[in-house]
Amino acid sequence: xxxxxxxxxFSNIVSKGQREGITIDDYNVLKQIxxxxxxxxxxxxxxYDYLNNDFYAAVEEMYKKGMSGVLTYEDYLSFKEKxxxxxxxxxxxxxxxxxxxxxEILYGNVCSVIDEIxxxxxxxxxxxxxxxxxKEHAYLxxxxxxxxxxxxxxxxxxxxxxxLCQFHVEHTPSMGVTDLKNLMHCFAxxxxxxxxxxxxxxxxxxxxxxxxxxxxxxxxxTGVKEAGFKELVAKYQDAILSEQYQELLHKGxxxxxxxxxxxxxxxxxxxxxxxxxxxxxxxxxxDVDPTFQCDGVKRLxxxxxxx
Ligand SMILES: [Zn+2]
Numbered sequence: 422x423x424x425x426x427x428x429x430x431f432s433n434i435v436s437k438g439q440r441e442g443i444t445i446d447d448y449n450v451l452k453q454i455x456x457x458x459x460x461x462x463x464x465x466x467x468x469y470d471y472l473n474n475d476f477y478a479a480v481e482e483m484y485k486k487g488m489s490g491v492l493t494y495e496d497y498l499s500f501k502e503k504x505x506x507x508x509x510x511x512x513x514x515x516x517x518x519x520x521x522x523x524x525e526i527l528y529g530n531v532c533s534v535i536d537e538i539x540x541x542x543x544x545x546x547x548x549x550x551x552x553x554x555x556k557e558h559a560y561l562x563x564x565x566x567x568x569x570x571x572x573x574x575x576x577x578x579x580x581x582x583x584x585l586c587q588f589h590v591e592h593t594p595s596m597g598v599t600d601l602k603n604l605m606h607c608f609a610x611x612x613x614x615x616x617x618x619x620x621x622x623x624x625x626x627x628x629x630x631x632x633x634x635x636x637x638x639x640x641x642x643t644g645v646k647e648a649g650f651k652e653l654v655a656k657y658q659d660a661i662l663s664e665q666y667q668e669l670l671h672k673g674x675x676x677x678x679x680x681x682x683x684x685x686x687x688x689x690x691x692x693x694x695x696x697x698x699x700x701x702x703x704x705x706x707x708d709v710d711p712t713f714q715c716d717g718v719k720r721l722x723x724x725x726x727x728x
Contacts, residue, residue, distance in 0.1 A: 556615050560697065564638075586612070600669075616635055667698075
């Protein structure tokens with residue numbers, strides 16, 4: 422991008438932001454402009470800064486030596502050597518300053534807009550029905566299995582599994598995942614929540630990124646391309662396809678069956694397990710969830726409200 426391109430794209434994004442809000446694509450363009458400007462500014466000022474430090478270091482060294490009374494002719498020569506070309510570089514710095522000035526102003530403007538962007542409040546662009554679907558069908562159990570470090574995952578109650586807590590350091594498991602309710606709770610550090618909360622905390626993501634990651638893991642097609650979660654998606658899908666996760670599901674289903682429990686709250690046990698086993702097969706084949714309806718999302722970025 423040339424300077425004029427960057428300037429024009431920046432102005433477009435700002436005026437669009439004032440009219441209708443900034444999309445995640447706009448945000449990414451802003452970040453790209455920021456990076457390119459920073460590179461350009463480093464190119465302009467970088468050498469000068471380096472030489473400047475080098476020069477002052479040489480002066481300081483000379484001064485210290487001189488004060489102790491052992492300044493030699495060699496010292497003088499090495500000092501001259503370090504300052505050779507200094508005038509030339511300083512004059513080239515001043516002549517390029519004009520070219521750098523516009524870039525510097527634009528860089529300042531881009532940075533201040535980026536500072537105002539509240540990335541954590543980035544809208545998912547999904548409806549509340551779609552978010553509800555994702556929260557209900559993005560399962561916590563395989564996520565916890567993916568990050569499990571304890572050799573045995575024990576069951577407790579009707580439908581819960583105990584893990585070593587993945588949010589604090591401990592040696593006996595305190596983190597319970599209740600599969601059909603799709604919730605977790607640590608009895609020691611009290612971390613709790615659903616699969617989206619889990620991904621936000623464990624992978625250090627914003628809410629909308631956690632929703633996007635969950636959508637990619639469980640293959641709800643939101644139409645967002647290349648969100649950059651390839652490795653994380655692979656890690657969690659491996660856990661979904663693992664024998665360990667399927668064994669846990671069988672154990673849970675058998676236990677509820679043997680106790681004659683058909684419903685937990687308003688959740689029908691058989692339906693819930695059918696969906697889970699269906700989901701495993703679907704992901705094995707690489708098919709999107711046909712029940713999840715979405716024709717593309719428009720994620721908007723919110724600006725921080727200045728008080
Ligand atoms: Zn904990």
